[in-house]
Amino acid sequence: MNWPMVAFVVLGGITVYSGWRVATAPLVTHAALFLAVTFAGVGGLFFLLQADFLAAVQLLLYAGAVMTVVIFAIMLSEMKDIEEPRPRGWLGALRSPSLGALPFIGAVLLFAVMLVVYLRGAPALPVTPLPAPTNSTVFIAGALFKIYALPFEVASVLLLAAMIGAIILTRVEGGRRR
Amino acid sequence: MIAVQGVPLVDFLLLGALLFCVGLFAALRRSNAIMILMGIEVMLNAVNINLVAFSRYLPRGGDRGQAFAVFVLAVAAAEAAVGLAMVIIVSRRRGTIEIEEISDMRG
């Protein structure tokens, strides 16, 4: 029995299905939850790929931090209604209010093209992964702090700026409540 | 740990592509700003899958893929934070975050 394939299929299925639900869930909150499931699914895949550090970071950061930020956003923004109009029939879910069927067609088209590209390129790709490093965190740390030291610093500056930006934007609002 | 011997790299790439298209569909279909941001988050994750898969399967890269995935994570986090802050402001000022109404920047 090829357990890894089974695990891969299950995890992949969960991730893709929850991603799909994020797109089509009528309720914003449902969509947010499904987003959390997607993040978790991706984290599981990382585990499957023995990238344990990344899996941890993914779960911690995405599933945790980003989700909370999303939830905050949902609560703080005064949405008229969190309920989207019930789509009519199974096709309704695919239609977007403004662009109609175009998004679905665009996404399918993109996927079809990528499918073709990968399948044509598939034979050249390796089938079995490399021997996993004993401890991927040490390895990533090496890459991060030696080879990519500068990008790392830039990323930190980016995060700092994002934090300050978010605070200032929302504070100004907070100060003068209209 | 379940070693992922049996799974060829192509499947991961296909999964990444599928998840990316689903994220794109989400971003395009939704009329609510927050939902769009969620869609974008999904697309970023799809990219991460590919990166990690490459780092694990392709010999030459070493673990650059994973390091790069970390950066993608950082960027995604920053983007989510700032994006949602702006959405909140827009909702406060405009009272709505429906994409159709927020189209002042048109031609």
Added chain:
Amino acid sequence: MLNTPPCVGSCSEFPRLPRAGRRGADASTVCAPAAAPLGAEKAVTCLLSLGWLVPLLALLGYVGHVFLGQRAKQWSALFGIVALALGFALSVGMLAQTIGGASIDVSVPWLSMGGINVPMGFSIGPLQAVMLTMVTFVSCFIEIYSMGYMKGDIRYNRFFANVTLFVAGMLTAVVANNFILFFAAWEIMGLCSYLLIGHWFEDPANGRAATKAFLVTRIGDVGLLLGIWWCFTLTHTFQFAALPGDLAALHLPAATLNAIALLIFLGAVGKSAQVPLQIWLPDAMAGPTPISALIHAATMVAAGVYLVARTYPIFQMAPSALFWVGLVGAVSAFIPATIACVQTDIKKVLAYSTISQLGYMMLGLGVGAMEAGIFHLLTHAFFKALLFLAAGSVIHAAGTQNMHEMGGLWKKQRWTAATFIIGSLALAAIPPMSGFFSKDAILAAAYVSPDPVFYWLGTVAAGLTAYYMTRVVLMTFFGSPRSEHVYEHAHESPAVMVVPLVVLAVPAAALGLAAGFLRHLLAPGYIKPDVGLIEFVPLLFAIAGFLWAYALYTAPLARRAALLRSPLIAAPYTLFKQLWFFDHAGSVVTYVLGLGPSFVIGAFDRYVVDGLVNACGSLCLWLGRMCRRLSVGNAQAYMLTIAVAVVIGLVALQFQAMGG
């Protein structure tokens, strides 16, 4: 025949002028002693070599006017008069030498441009000497006359400056030995005529008349230009001396020779106001009367005839060119004569009479009698200048040019009347006046020539000439004064105006005696064709014309009015009154070829060509607006376009990968 020792001194044998290409041709002075030298080694300074002084003196006179004229106030006229008097003295000296058969042709290298060599110089022969003498004599006395006529004019000095510049131009044209200098002087004359016709430019009509004169002559000049270029393209030289020889050497087809000759003739037609380019001369009467006398009677208009005479060998080479010259001459003799019969303005009558006499000169040239034409040119210069000056004296006294307001002025202006009558007799070719001999020579030659039509046209015109001159004399000087105011106001002109009249009257009367001498000088071998009694037929016509006019204009006004109503006279009368519709034709041509197209082109340029340019501008603006409408403002639409773009990119890559 006085036989002065031939001109020796600095003249050398007659080398042919080097063809183009030899750079820096040295000053080849040429002074061909035609008569065999008698071995008398009397070194007489060759006056001819000072020929260039005559025009230069006039030019110096002009320069004097321009710079010192303002200060000299009323004596500023002296610059011109002194210069011309000296010029006249020199010309007479040169005339004496040319009688001995001497001539001179001096050239200096002036310009070598793009591989061609253009020398510049002057040449004096019998024809030139005679012309120089006439021009300097007539213009000198006209300037003296003008001192009286133009007294008190605000632009007194500018008038004399322009006149002197004009005479300098005319003299340069006469002495020039190549087409370029000739054409330059030709245009300077046109310029001065333009400036002087528009002398009283306050009245816009004078301005228009000046512009009309310049433009119509310019049309002629342009024809001359084409002729010059054609000659140059074939022979690579502008020199009058070399041209005929080179052209003959080329054995050109008849058509080319004709074309060249007629193009040159077109220049003469323009300048000498021959039909159809004669419409400018009557309007040129807008200028002061001395100008009408000098430029539009004696000198400039004669320059056209001189041009044909100067390039006569070319005309002789062209088979049918002389026929056309004769035809235009005959027609130009007849039509203006008819128009002159119905004019009421004294100066207009004389203007049309001038065109008619110029027609005679062209006729003379056309029928091969070049010296007869030139002789008529000389006599005409004197008596027509006399007539214009006398008319000027009448206008100066009466204050009007309209003959209907004159009458009985004989009592008030004895001298003017007497000189005017002498001039009229000369013009009407009544013997023993000079006019008879010169016109008779032309008509005799015309009679002998293959086209008798010219002769009959000329003879009828002679009759008409006598008619309209008698009419003018009767209406102006005799009969009862038609307006009291004019009659009281009339008085004899001051001496400074009358003396030139008398002086000019002498050659007008006596020049006929010099016919034989001049004929020998201008064309040594030529014998006047003896046509016996036919010589007197034109005289009969003249006498008939005189009697008819006398009968008509001594009778009471009523009879003339009755005559006009009769159908036989009414039709031709209106035709003549309308100036044979030439003026209408002229204005039609101006609008159809000039102002009309200019308006069309002006509008076309402003709206179509400029419109296209502006259209490009607005096209870009429109495109800009179109693109703007593309960005709809919906963020998702942008994302979708990016996605589609990626798809297309990938597909393209695939095809390239597959294809490659």
Added chain:
Amino acid sequence: MATGGFPLLTVLTFVPALGAVAVALLPGEAKRAIRGVATGALAVPLLIVVGMLFAFRYGQAGLQFVQRVDWIPAWHVQYFLGIDGLSLVMLLLSALIGVLAAIASYSIDQRVKEYFVWFLILQTGILGVFCAQDLILFIFFFDIVLLPMYFLIAIWGGPRREYAAPTSQIYTFTGSVLMLVAFLAIYFLTGAQSFAIPDLPALISQHIGHGVQLLLFAVIFVGFAIKLPVVPFHTWLPDAHVEAPTPISVILAAVLLKIGGYGLLRIAEPLLPVAAHTLAPLLGVMGVVNIIYGALAAMSQHDFKKLVAYSSVSHMGFVLLGIAVATPLGIAGAIFVMVSHGLISAMLFLMVGVFYDRTHTRELSRLGGMYRTLPLAGTILAFAALGNLGLPALSGFIGEFFTLTGVFGSFRVLAFWTVVGLVLVAAFNLMLMQRVVMGPVRPEWKELAPMSARELVTLVPLMGGILLLGTVPAVLVNVINTPAAQIVARLGGG
């Protein structure tokens, strides 16, 4: 002087630029100082050119005062300056006109400093264009001329300057872009190692086929035709002239238009002789159309300056005709017309300025009777108008006469049509004189200030030049004979 010698041409070209810097440093209010420095910076090139007149070896073919240094080695672009008779004559004209225009610019009193900075940069561009022997350097200076012109018209111009300035400069700029494309095409097609004008003809004739040469010539010709201007591309000229301040339209007419003609003679003809030969009849026809079209359009103008602008279009037709004929006489005539038109049109525009400063109108219908109100100005305008219509003893006649003598040799039919043009040119000049100078004295122009000494200083040298060239043309002709013969030799040999 060989390449190593004193960089005379560089000094000549960039002295005005230094002047611009100097003027920029001066305080804005010190108007007199600014004008002094500017005129000085323009007088120096004139002195240098006059000095060069004596040092120049006339008979010798080829370039003199050559200076050749690598500028952008990577693209084989060289800083290559050199002049022959043709350039020397053009330099003299532009330096002289530069000084006169500067003196005429004293009447400008708002934003004087900026004006003279742009003016000096413009002058540098002009001098550079006539010295440049490298295609890219030529385009470099060609475009330097455009920018100042834009500002000079846009800021100090007449009422419709917002329209005129951009249109004219963009139009001309398109021309320069076209030329750049063609030059690059030449560079790549021939695989030449440099853009130097003297070296390219040989390479072009080897590497480029006739069809392509024809196309290249057409493109380059359009570039210069816009500048010349040639009829379909001329509409920018009247607008630019009418709206430009007087000294600028003097420079525009007297010098800038000549860059078009100079370019054809320096670049288009020598580089692509075969194409030039095949297209010669077409060029000739366009020349004639230019003359007749310009004259007719001038006749219908109501604006004094527009009339003179169209007269420039008409006279440039002679230049094109002379170039089309491509015989030593034709080309020497074309160069002569360029110089003589430079002087005459400069005078005409200065006179427009004189009348405009006093009457503040350019409507021909309102001007009149100037002989009486401004006798000296009237006489000078008459002199200029008569020079313009080609009166002998003035330079216009010599130029037109000898060009058409050349034309008659090769295209007889064209000569017959050009002659019609001559009558029309005479017509509109006489109409100009009739409307402005003749006629009764207008009450509104009764008391006009007489001509100032400064105006006379700008006009007298021009009158002297026109008279001198009219009576003793050998002075100029001896200088331009050699280059003309050279161009024709290369054309014939082509």
